[in-house]
Amino acid sequence: MSLLNQIIAAVFTVLIGLVSGTIYIMSDSSKSMLLNQLESHSQDTATHLGLYMAPYIAEQDSAAIETIVNAIFDSGYYEKIQVTNFDGDDLFTALRSPEISEDVPQWFIKLIAFNTPNIEIEVTHSWAKVGFIVVKSRAGYAYEELWKGTQTTLIWFITLSLICVMFLSTLIRWILRPLKSIEKQALALSNREYIEVTNIPKTKELRSVVMTMNSMIKRVHTMFDEQSKNIEELRRTAYIDELTGLANSRSTNAQLSDKLDNRDDEGPCSLLYLHISDLTALNEQLGQENANNLIKQVADKLSAIGENHLGSLIGRLSGSDLVLLIPEPDRETLTREVDTLLDSYQELFSFYHPDSNQDTPIHIAIVSSNQDITAAQILSVARIGIDEAIKDSAASVYKTLSTAESESTLADWKAHVASSINAKQLFLQYQEVRATNSEDIIQKELLVRILSQAGEPCAAVRFIRIVKELGLIAALDKVVLEHAINHLHNHTDSAPLAVNISQNTLHTGSFEQWLIDTIKGKNIAGKLNIEMNESSVLNDIDRVVTFKQLLSKHDIGFGVDNFGVHPRGFSYLYKIHPNYIKIDGSLCKEIHQNAEDRFFLSSLVTAANSLSIPSYAERVEHSEQIQQLQKLGVVATQGFIHGQPKNLL
Incomplete structure (x- = not known):
């Protein structure tokens, strides 16, 4: 239950207790008042009857007494009126059962339990005692009046309580608005995402919490920035020519x-x-x-x-x-x-x-x-x-x-490439990404091939330039993604697939909506990963952040490929927070031979780990590399050491 609902429930519970006590006190007070009223009413009736009927009682005129008593008794306010002579002989008794309206529930009758008193007076005539009159008022009247009062009180209580609850809900929501920001901040922090709350609440306690959280996040951000600067300085020392600023x-x-x-x-x-x-x-x-x-x-x-x-x-x-x-x-x-x-x-x-x-x-x-x-x-x-x-x-x-090609051959090949993409006739292979501490397959990265006119798979080097010339790179990425999504949907036991897309594809206006429509109804949660190389990510960080958030909503992973070689550093990880990074193969090539490479790579992995971002290494070819990478905290490797690319069935 949310804090807001708990507060409202607590207030409502207090109100119920308060009103219950109020109703009880009011009922008890009303009960005493009604008993006094009934007693007074009986006393007055008996007194008036005694004065009026004294001669008739003295003469023991039962007929006259009956007439007078019935006239009073028929009003319905009395349960019993009895007239006796001085010796106690009954002259006339009017009696009715203690009827109570059906509108009054039995539990209420048992709860209240009225005991109306018998009022008895002595009748005198000519200075002599001639008899007695006993009057008992009907209790049903008291029950009915008290029940009506209780109903009215309950109706007002419920009405006012609903109004108060709505008002309190609005008021408490307004007071506790900063808690939503704090909750969002805390959830982000648990995911190693660091956001600051800019709307500082005025409530002392909430303000203190927000300021403390913001202060902590600023310190973490500062530490990460300092770490990034230190690693960037290390990168410049190890890989940058001091004079020109270019790669050494x-x-x-x-x-x-x-x-x-x-x-x-x-x-x-x-x-x-x-x-x-x-x-x-x-x-x-x-x-x-x-x-x-x-x-x-x-x-x-x-x-x-x-x-x-x-x-x-x-x-x-x-x-x-x-x-x-x-x-x-x-x-x-x-x-x-x-x-x-x-x-x-x-x-x-x-x-x-x-x-x-x-x-x-x-x-x-x-x-x-x-x-x-x-x-x-x-x-x-x-x-x-x-x-x-x-x-x-x-x-x-x-x-x-170059391999010489005639214009007609090149034109035929261009037409074949365009036709294959438009007809979605691609041949897909994959390269495994395996854990460094086991043989578990973490994911499979897809490699796209186009079958030649002779039916032989052609590597990307033969058609990628043509695809870009024809403006079909986005179409190619969509076809590969569609094949990957269908494969995952039809093979639920498949390892996750990774698809690398180009910057041009992301900038295609309808790409995000196309992706959402394509995955709709497909059972691929947690099985699809989309990658972009580091240069493409840095060219439009804001767009990539939005795209990554969209992927997260649909349980699709996002990875940064060729990580660690761009001169702008890697502080963008703090903003994008990808699901994983793939360290560029050039940084791993001599990792088992060069201590400087190991130290730099260790710093990269440590920075990524501080954000809970797992690190993979790509283009690994030797077991010695895997041993060193595992020591440095790299969780998975990809390369020919795990075999040649395999066909995606």
Whole structure:
């Protein structure tokens, strides 16, 4: 029972007790008053009869006495009138049974129990005693009057009580309004969500509770922010180049390897490999400070190009080498951007070295690929391109690692991809996410495939660029989700499924309503998880928060993929509070070999655990990694160590 109802019940109980006591006192008082009234009435009647009938009693005229008594008795207010002579002989007796109206309930009669007295007077005539008159009033009259009074009192009590209860309910609700906020705050706190109550109540006790809760939450929030700052500082020390602010060599190599090695969902990409020739001579010509400023501005301009391409990766491989990986670039746009970049570098070099007539010592190799390629392969080709550019004194050189396709073949493939999505003819596989301390399957992450014209499943690298070109990414995500929902509904013993959706899908206006309509009537509670990568989450945090709240209402989980590599840090966890995070594979690749990686990953997991957010690690390939991850508090792993992707039946 709620506090409000308890207070109302308590007040109502007190009112009932108060009114019950009042009714009892009033009834007892009324009973005494009525008894006195009946006694007085009987006394008056007997006195008047004695004065009037004295001659008749003296003469023992029974006929006259009967006439007079009946005239009085027939009024109905008397139960008994008896006239006797002085010797006690009965001259006349009028008697009726003690009738009580049927309107008066028996329990009330038994509760009140009137005992009306017999009033007896002595009759004298001519100074001689001639007889006696006994009068007893009818008790039924008293019961009826008292019952009517009690009924009226009860009706007024019930009416006034209802009015009072409604008034009290409204008043108490208004007084206890802050308790709703406190309850919401406490429930959020139990879920490791920290919200402050802004409407501070004026009631002293409630105000004290709210202020205390707010103070505690502020301290927790401050502690989390400080923890985030410390971990971010650790990340900068371990993975960020101090001069340029870009990913350092170790981080860049790890991220390139993670994106390109053993991955089939990246699609076509281009690598811009920037090399500054003879950095030692440049330091001597410009001075170390100017040379550092030049390198910093070179990195900033390259980074500006990366900001124009969603999902790009930029880093510093060495003192003189920078790389920028761009997914699915447009060749003409990229060429134009590189030409503009080289012109700006020439102006920049002229600014720092105005007396020199030589060209800028900056060379760029652009390597484009639309096929599977490892990080080592694409870097090797890029370095060869740099050597050629230096040898030929060229500012840039282009290299292509592509499988040639005729225009007709490409057009046919585009049509086939579009047709497969529109017809919902997809082939789904999954990769298991297993607990680190057992072989239990925590979830299965779905991988989408499209069957080729020959009926062979094609990896995402072959069609993802086309899907985006055709604007079908949201349609693709919907088809995958629909398959997942139907599978879970038809296979109630299935492990939970995880589906990764794109940022574009979330921004499709009708997506949320489509999802609600699709899951309606489906038995999938607690079995479906939707994931978004960290970059997409950070691009629109408010929208993601709203989306996560919608998923929670329908018992659908939400996870953050590729967690821990975005330069903006992870303080957003406090606001979004996902159901789990998947730590990016680049952070786990050398976890069993590098103490610095272990320390950083341990800090990430600790921060997530402080919000009760479980941590999973993705792209795990060695048992040594699992052992270290388990020690660090990671609860589950995903990767080829658990086997190749399997078909979703």
